[in-house]
Structure formats: structure tokens, C-alpha cells
Amino acid sequence: MTTNFTHKQSAHCESGVVSNLLRFHGMEFDEPMVFGIGSGLFFSYLPFIRINGIPTTAYRIWPGQIFKRFSNRIGIKIETKKFSSPAEAMLALDKMLDQGQPVGMLTSVFYLNYLPAAYRFHFNAHNIIVFGKENGHYLVSDPTMEYTTEISYEDLVRARFAKGMPEPSGRMYYPVKVPGEYAVEKAIWKGIRQTSDHMTRIPVPLVGAKGMKYLATRLRQWPRRLGDRKAIMWLGNVIRMQEEIGTGGAGFRFIHAAFLEQASVMLKNEKLFSLSQQLTKSGDDLRDFAYYAGRVCKNRKSDTKTFAELGDLLEACSQREQDIFSALYEVSKSNDL
């Protein structure tokens, strides 16, 4: 059983799944549009939440939010199901496939053996679409991959019922009602406004542009506080969060800039295009930061001077993003309906 499904590669899994699912239902949204309307961009550095002893750094909003915000703003009704038994979950999936419906689902990367081994850590919030079944294998559209692929029943069960944080519990979802008419302009403004609001106006030093500055000040002290080995490990983790799979480059900054560009065309707003170009520049600075940080990691020497310089780079980015998103907030405020 296969469905008439077109796969397009995307940078980020969540926005990619939404974009691909909606195309099937006759709505064409490019990935950056989904990411922007869903207010996907963010920054947070949470030293008190640690994974394997390393503080969490995120360049995006937490998993599931993009999807939720996007469908609310466009007015799509989504059915989400979770299951207690794997057999039941797979049966429900088969039923949907028999009806010719592709289904989005949450999985753990660890069990997706079509991915290169190096990426397969226990990350439990990866989104994929299953769109068919052939010879007992499920046909998978993983938005981060160039082409569609397949997975065995056994592996899919394990991926859907992985344990740990967060637990997918076999979650699957599909649109049940797509609106005939929708106010895309309003949705775009809402997306821009929420992103810029979160980046500049949350009065907590750990999040948004302020969070980047906070990370910069902490990072300068890492070699002294943690010693060589750990400082380099923590730095490596920041690079991974910024550049590893799903970010489209520079910790989602380029996707968001692409969104601003598309928005400027749709809304005929020149200001948005110039802000898109500024965000591109800020993204380029983040790439430089990752490049120099990568060199530090490669040489395995963490002298205080280089860490201080890395901190300076990051702080400059923070300042730039503060300015860009403040400007975006003003623009969206004057245009919000």
C-alpha cells in the first residue's frame, strides 16, 4: 500500500514533516514558512538542566511547539494519538495507511538505522512521516534525508516506543481538517511577533538574545572552572546544538532569515528583507564562532585567551540579535492586525 506522496528534503525535522504532510493535503508551505509562522527560532542556555552532565543549549523552541503554533495560526485541525501498546499503535498506523493517509510520528533517532551511525544518539523527539507499506517494510519520509527510505516493523516499533525523555509513546498525528481559506498574512505577522518577543522581551537572563550574552560570560570562565577536558566537551556540545543535523546552518538563523525574505515578498514589505539580510550576517558570525570553537576542540587546548575571544564573538552576536529582533518587534507591532 503506497500513497501518492511527494517527499521534499528540509533542514529541520519538525517543520519538514509539517510541510510535507500539508503538501499531501493540498496546501503548499515551504519549510521556512512553517518554521517562521510556528515561531521556531529561540535561544536558551539552561545550566541547571543537564544531559550527561552537560548544560543544555538550544537555538530553537522546544519540540512540538512549531507544529502546535503553526496549526493554530493557520487553522488546521490535527488529530494526535498516543498508545500504551505497540501492537495497537502499529495496527492504527496500518489502518491509516490502508486509507491512503500518510502519518507523522515521533521517534527515537537511536533506532532509525537508515541514518548514519554517528547521528544515532538517544534523541527521542525526531519527527518522520510513514506513507506506505511494502513487503512488510514501512516507507519512510524522513525530512532531513534527500530521498525516502524504509524501515522494518521491528525497528519502527522500537523507535516509536523508546524510553527516556521525552517518551514518544507511539505518538502519531495527521491533519483531519484543512481550512479552505486562511489568513496567511496575519499568521506571518503573529509568527514574527512572537519570535521577536521571545528573543528580546522575556525578563529572564537565560533566554533569548540575553541568554546568548549569558552563555558568553559563562563560557569565558569554563577553562578555569572546569579544566581542559570538560571545557572542550562543553564547547563541543554548543557547536553540536548549533550546527548538527536539523539546523539549516547557524542554529536556525538562516532558516528564519529565509522565512523573513519570503514574508517580505508576500507582505510586500521591504523592511523585512533588509532585516533578513541583517539576520544572515548575524548567522554568518555564528558560523565563525562555530568555526573557531571547532578549532579549539580539534587542538584540544583550552587556554583562557581563546575562550575569552569566543565569548566576545558570541556576545557580539547577542548584541546584533537584540537589535534585529527589537526592530522586528517594532515592525510587527505596527502591522499586527
Place this chain on the structure above:
Amino acid sequence: MNKEQVPQDQENLNEGKLAKLYYATDDKGHYVKVNSIGWEPETVAMQQAWEVVNDEVREAREKVIAGKASPLLYFIKKNIMTPSLVASYAGTISIIVRLHCRPFFFRRLSMRRLEKYAYTFRITVEELTDIERLKQHDH
């Protein structure tokens, strides 16, 4: 990032399976989508994360061979898991899993319990309990 600058570093960990999508700009600042096969800083950061994992696996293996830990510890590390994660797969609590990492308790495990652990790691009970095999292979 200009589309000409999208990195294509040959030395990467993608096994030829993956060419990630990047958003890059053309000369006028308009965005286009470009695939990239790899970028060194990212590869370095990923290798580094794996080195930590591999070190722990090696340490665990040595402990098991020296009789200071049970093979369970080795397979926990090999699967990048923690006792509490294994506990939720095997339907128990983390402190019990920690105890089973000691040879004394591991030797006394029931077949049912061993099967649960083996299932968690996607191996057979023989593979789980066979220390000789661990000694021969050093991965």
C-alpha cells in the same frame, strides 16, 4: 552564508548516506537551498562526543574482563544508555540495574530477567552472558 561557501568537507561521518540541507544566499541576498556533505567543526564536535562514549565502553569492557563488573555494564555503555534508561526498558528501577552490574548479582539472575535485558540491547541471552566473547573482540 553565500551558496558558494556552503562547506563540502570530504572528511565527515555521514557514510555517504546524508547530505544535509542548508539555507544559503545568492549574490543578491535571496535564499536558496543547498546540500552539504559535511563541515569540519561539526564533525570534530561529533567525533568528540563519540570519543567520550567509546572511552566509557572501553573502560567497562576492561572492568568486565577483570571481573569487577558484569557484562550488563558493558552493554549499557555500548548502547549509550544509563542504568535508569535500561530500567525503564526492562521494567525495573535504576538501583536494581546498578546492582545487576555487579558480577555477584548478575550470576544469580533469572532467565526471565536476562531475556528482558537481552531484548533491551537487541542481542541474545548467550551474547549477554558470554564474557569470553568480550575478551576476544575488542569492540
